[in-house]
Amino acid sequence: MTVMTYREALRSAMTEEMERDESVVVMGEDIGVYGGTHLVTDGMLERFGPKRVIDTPIAEGGFTGAAIGMAMMGMRPIVEMMTWNFSFQAVDQIIQNAAKLRYFSGGQVSVPLVIRGPNGGGVQLSAQHTHSLEGFYGHFPGLKVVSPVTPHDVKGMMLTAIRDPNPVIFLEAGALYGTKGEVPEGEELVPFGEARIAREGTDVTLIGYGRQVNMLLRVADKLEREAESISAEVVDLRSIRPFDERTIVESVRKTNRAVVVQEQWRWYSVASEVAAILQEQAFDDLDAPVERVSGAEVPAPYARNLEIEAFPSEQQIVDAVHRVLYRKG
Amino acid sequence: MSTTKGQSRSRKASSQDDGPVAERSRTAREAAAASNNGAETMPLDTEKILELYKKMNVIRLFEDAAQRGFRTGKVGGYLHLYSGQEAVATGLLEYFQDTDKVITAYRDHAHALLLGSHPTEVMAEIYGKGTGLVKGKGGSMHLFDVENGLWGGYGIVGGHIPLGVGMAYALRYQGTDGIVQLYFGDGAIHNGAFHEAANLAGLWGRDGMNPTLFILENNNYGMGTSVERATAMTDLSAKFDSYGIEHEDVDGMDLFAVLDVAKRAVQRVRETGKPYAIEAMTYRIAPHGAADFLERYRTKEEIAEWRKRDPIGLVEARLLESGVSDETLDGIKADAKAIVDEAVRFAEESPDPPLDELYTDVYADTVDTE
Ligand SMILES: Cc1ncc(C[n+]2csc(CCOP(=O)(O)OP(=O)(O)O)c2C)c(N)n1
Ligand SMILES: [Mg+2]
Numbered sequence: 098m099t100v101m102t103y104r105e106a107l108r109s110a111m112t113e114e115m116e117r118d119e120s121v122v123v124m125g126e127d128i129g130v131y132g133g134t135h136l137v138t139d140g141m142l143e144r145f146g147p148k149r150v151i152d153t154p155i156a157e158g159g160f161t162g163a164a165i166g167m168a169m170m171g172m173r174p175i176v177e178m179m180t181w182n183f184s185f186q187a188v189d190q191i192i193q194n195a196a197k198l199r200y201f202s203g204g205q206v207s208v209p210l211v212i213r214g215p216n217g218g219g220v221q222l223s224a225q226h227t228h229s230l231e232g233f234y235g236h237f238p239g240l241k242v243v244s245p246v247t248p249h250d251v252k253g254m255m256l257t258a259i260r261d262p263n264p265v266i267f268l269e270a271g272a273l274y275g276t277k278g279e280v281p282e283g284e285e286l287v288p289f290g291e292a293r294i295a296r297e298g299t300d301v302t303l304i305g306y307g308r309q310v311n312m313l314l315r316v317a318d319k320l321e322r323e324a325e326s327i328s329a330e331v332v333d334l335r336s337i338r339p340f341d342e343r344t345i346v347e348s349v350r351k352t353n354r355a356v357v358v359q360e361q362w363r364w365y366s367v368a369s370e371v372a373a374i375l376q377e378q379a380f381d382d383l384d385a386p387v388e389r390v391s392g393a394e395v396p397a398p399y400a401r402n403l404e405i406e407a408f409p410s411e412q413q414i415v416d417a418v419h420r421v422l423y424r425k426g
Numbered sequence: 427m428s429t430t431k432g433q434s435r436s437r438k439a440s441s442q443d444d445g446p447v448a449e450r451s452r453t454a455r456e457a458a459a460a461s462n463n464g465a466e467t468m469p470l471d472t473e474k475i476l477e478l479y480k481k482m483n484v485i486r487l488f489e490d491a492a493q494r495g496f497r498t499g500k501v502g503g504y505l506h507l508y509s510g511q512e513a514v515a516t517g518l519l520e521y522f523q524d525t526d527k528v529i530t531a532y533r534d535h536a537h538a539l540l541l542g543s544h545p546t547e548v549m550a551e552i553y554g555k556g557t558g559l560v561k562g563k564g565g566s567m568h569l570f571d572v573e574n575g576l577w578g579g580y581g582i583v584g585g586h587i588p589l590g591v592g593m594a595y596a597l598r599y600q601g602t603d604g605i606v607q608l609y610f611g612d613g614a615i616h617n618g619a620f621h622e623a624a625n626l627a628g629l630w631g632r633d634g635m636n637p638t639l640f641i642l643e644n645n646n647y648g649m650g651t652s653v654e655r656a657t658a659m660t661d662l663s664a665k666f667d668s669y670g671i672e673h674e675d676v677d678g679m680d681l682f683a684v685l686d687v688a689k690r691a692v693q694r695v696r697e698t699g700k701p702y703a704i705e706a707m708t709y710r711i712a713p714h715g716a717a718d719f720l721e722r723y724r725t726k727e728e729i730a731e732w733r734k735r736d737p738i739g740l741v742e743a744r745l746l747e748s749g750v751s752d753e754t755l756d757g758i759k760a761d762a763k764a765i766v767d768e769a770v771r772f773a774e775e776s777p778d779p780p781l782d783e784l785y786t787d788v789y790a791d792t793v794d795t796e
């Protein structure tokens with residue numbers, strides 16, 4: 098094990114794969130000469146040269162489409178979205194081409210493509226620069242969607258993503274690029290479609306992914322310290338599509354209660370899907386309706402106080418836990 | 427050495443060298459050659475020049491103050507400063523009239539100030555206060571002051587360009603004589619949104635239905651990427667040719683040159699209902715946002731070189747030449763500082779937006795169908 102930051106874990110996965118496989122290239126805005134606006138690709142141009150570390154103009158639709166074309170020919174491009182907010186300009190390419198090519202070519206063509214970049218809000222970037230797109234991209238068959246939170250998982254899932262023969266939407270926790278954690282040396286792939294029990298517990302299951310997992314862990318500690326101590330299990334979904342139904346169902350069989358937390362909007366979201374899966378598969382085990390804690394149903398505001406109000410808070414989660422346990426706050 | 431405009435003017439220079447980024451970038455002197463200095467043709471009285479000089483000083487000091495706010499943690503999000511580019515909007519908006527509309531990207535503080543938004547409310551917005559221009563909801567990137575003609579303030583590169591073209595259609599459709607001043611950058615011109623919108627503007631302009639004045643603010647960089655590294659066709663305004671839109675270049679550091687072009691261009695668009703484009707060669711002396719790794723994409727020497735042609739300094743030189751005293755200029759600077767100090771005080775003392783404000787303005791009120 099070595100300790101590295103989330104950012105370094107990403108870079109080391111991409112670097113190792115580029116060394117192993119010549120067909121892997123990275124492309125995006127300011128990723129080469131500038132080193133990446135979030136420094137994820139820093140030093141890669143010097144190492145691999147401009148044919149494999151490709152700086153692009155501000156043309157997300159064009160370069161994402163071009164990356165799909167490269168992938169169709171057997172290359173394995175990794176596209177950096179400077180932030181996922183800009184991916185809307187490439188959505189036609191991602192959904193109309195990348196997600197469906199395999200299907201409408203009757204299996205003749207595959208698109209081994211990774212699109213990665215920071216996702217989510219929290220630093221006052223306001224309406225056009227604040228989105229959590231798990232549910233949005235998770236909606237489309239043909240795409241794989243992941244949202245890892247630890248440096249360990251970000252490295253292992255990036256390795257898996259690059260080797261996957263399908264388009265992978267790799268949603269990074271932008272706020273956590275500087276956080277450190279243990280990462281295994283060498284190849285240790287983290288498979289898609291397997292959730293992770295981030296903390297064991299017996300009274301309630303807290304379910305989330307990405308940045309929210311850290312908040313859930315803090316809340317779980319808090320609940321433990323309450324007068325009538327509550328033991329919370331925390332499930333980190335990691336993979337949005339494919340989705341690990343078994344882990345959440347098994348956890349709820351044990352705890353009989355669930356709270357799902359997400360930064361994204363509630364309507365048509367991951368939390369809604371989780372709640373539906375639990376009522377279908379664990380109905381008899383549930384002692385309370387599944388609670389969803391989500392972002393406020395508004396475009397993201399700028400002012401600090403409004404932004405804090407718009408996102409799930411620890412207090413909201415604690416309140417939801419008390420509700421599913423029929424306890425007073 | 428190849429340069430943005432130099433390359434198009436003398437094409438032979440374009441291919442041979444492949445030197446470091448800074449060497450390939452356009453120099454301040456060459457930008458000056460972009461237009462036949464309007465100073466000769468522009469009879470402006472001193473009063474007028476002093477007024478514009480003051481506006482430019484307010485913008486610069488305002489940006490410095492916003493930057494301090496950011497550095498001290500009072501301003502959040504992204505912050506894009508207009509420092510170095512003052513002559514462009516100051517010159518062009520001098521010919522703004524009531525029926526006109528302005529739309530721009532996220533580097534929008536100057537446009538608001540020039541259109542008459544109160545500096546206190548602009549600064550309060552940047553501070554995220556309830557007294558801000560858009561109630562603290564948008565921040566620096568999303569300034570709107572519709573009453574004064576400012577229709578935003580957009581954060582997605584290129585995303586606002588089609589809006590401007592549609593607004594121009596509407597102005598003609600509604601029978602006004604207004605035009606749209608549509609500002610965008612050298613990075614944005616490579617975005618598909620620009621090309622689709624410019625084509626529409628050219629097409630609709632044939633029938634006099636598109637009074638859009640495209641203002642391409644070429645500061646030679648889209649974040650850390652120079653024009654040369656973003657396109658093989660570095661004469662950016664030539665891209666308008668493909669859409670049947672006439673255009674000209676101007677030295678965007680020279681207020682008098684901008685004024686000269688602006689007067690003609692605004693009048694022409696107003697009269698014909700056809701789009702027209704101005705490429706202003708300018709430079710941001712500030713980082714891209716509140717901070718960037720500047721030496722990764724340009725040199726300190728390059729910035730120093732451009733600072734010699736600081737747009738405010740050029741106006742100042744002209745004023746001194748025409749006999750205005752140092753004391754007069756100092757007085758104006760002091761006035762500008764007082765305006766900005768007051769804006770900062772107001773922003774700092776203003777309350778946060780009330781929390782209910784989070785849920786307002788998501789939808790416009792629906793009409794009663796009874
Ligand atoms: C679609 C999109 N991609 C990327 C970005 C990130 N970004 C913000 S500003 C910018 C550079 C734009 O350059 P230019 O158009 O020249 O304007 P300038 O900043 O120089 O005023 C980039 C890449 C964005 N906001 N939108
Ligand atoms: Mg630019």
